[in-house]
Amino acid sequence: MNPSTLPTSALRRSQLYRRHTKLGADFVTLGDSVVVSHYNSMGDEKIQSQQLGLADLSTLPRIGFKGAGTPDWALSLGIELPAAPNRALVQADGTLVARLSQHELLLASGLDSRSQCIDHATARVTQAPLAKSVYSLPRSDSHSWLILCGSQAPATLAKVCGVDLRPHKFANGEIAQTSIAKINGVIVRHDQGERLSYSIFSDSSSVEFLWDSLLDAMAEFNGTAIGIKALGE
């Protein structure tokens, strides 16, 4: 890890990087991405991640595809599809594949920023036409990616979201496309080991508002921002 990594040193920077800098973040380079490693102003983030933490993974790779030909095309790339819409599946390479409807997929890389699935799919986007009835969606540009984790995450989400996301009602791998603090977003529950974890994909242009709203809702449960180092196994 290089402690002098700047949030602006990579091609893509998070919309939240000024907030991270204000919180005393140290950044780290993962693949082509620069993400928050940890915050110097916080205590033990590993413990925090078990209770309540919010991490920004917006610079990690992701991409989307939609159209009637998408499921067959994805299968031809070796992607294992979730059986039904609003279900997600983690692939062997760590890629999160979220099926947002019968014909729409969202792919997000593993926490190490690596994803063979996304690399293969992205390489094919440059081919025109992609495949019959398959259209690519620039999810890295259009959507931010936050992870809210820890045992108090459901209680926090209950303050800002109308869907019941408690673990016994919302199983690991389920997806809710809904309103979070009045911002439209996609919530995917994908636990890391024992840690309860919700990925939130939302419009990148309003992520600063969502970040502030979530931290505000988390304050009641002593939640804080955490870096990617705390999310590692």
Next chain:
Amino acid sequence: MKLLTCPLNGQRNISEFTYGGEYHQMPDHQQASSREWAEHVFFHDNNAGIVTEWWCHSASSYWFLAQRNTISDQILRTFPADEIFNQRVDFAPAAEVSSDATPATKGESR
């Protein structure tokens, strides 16, 4: 809060949805007159009773149809649009264009 059941996402607060207007069957595009097209695109029946309407779940941009009683404001049924739109319609170019509809050529005064 009123609730509406999205065929894709299930029951949600009505604030997550956007109304998209009445559903009308599209006229035969090969035969329809301009009048029929204008009625299809711009005019609403505004019936009192059970109507079929377009609704969109904003968080997932998912368009679907709902049967609603406009007198009691009761939603009777929601269903995916492909229950009705199950065949592709290929719009062939118009066979002929009348002479008075020919656009002015470049540089010609109007």
